[in-house]
Amino acid sequence: MKKILIIEDDASIAEIERDFLEINGYEATAVADGVQGLQEASSGQYDLILLDLLLPNMDGLEICKRVRDVIDIPILMVTAKKDDVDKIRGLGLGANDYISKPFSLPELVARVKSHLAQYERLKSGNDNEGNIGSKSKELQIGQVKVNLLTRRVYVRKTEIELKNKEYELLVFLMSNPDIVFSKETLYDRIWGMEAYGDLKTIIVHINRLRDKIEKDPSNPVHIETV
Incomplete structure (x- = not known):
């Protein structure tokens, strides 16, 4: 049973999220x-974090930044803010995706399920199409090399650090060289929920990848x- 951590100061929202996740087979705290x-x-006890932005004593952006320094699990930001700046900042600090209040509970579960599935596929060394397994342990294009077993990435022989979705996006693009993908297709392949996505997420992750490689x-x- 996958364990979900809900960081939310609104008790009624947290209770509804927890109950609905438990109904759908997750253990939620x-x-x-x-x-x-x-x-x-x-x-290190949880498989995914639902993280509200506005919290007492420490805000969600700071939590996201500090968590990313010690652990790599999916982080889904939950925000009532309409300002794209905060969403982009959260993605820049390592959040995998965000969901805006108000949201439907089935959408929440769909996001959680998709991110957990994507994370499991990465840990097993497979890309989103299931094409990369034990027969292909490395990808290399130009000066960029990826070890699929250790999830380590090297650029010009120097190791670089990538966040979970940055790594997933890089592996997908390197597995499909010289093919043009729309932003919609990339979101669908990497996040798995084209209908729910905000395409600014793709732009942010592409820009971060370019900065690093x-x-x-x-x-x-x-x-x-x-």
């Missing part, structure tokens, strides 16, 4: 305080826009 949420999130991000040679 809810905490209302930012500091306590960080302690729980960093414990391109010698000149303003003039990319590995990830090009057509």
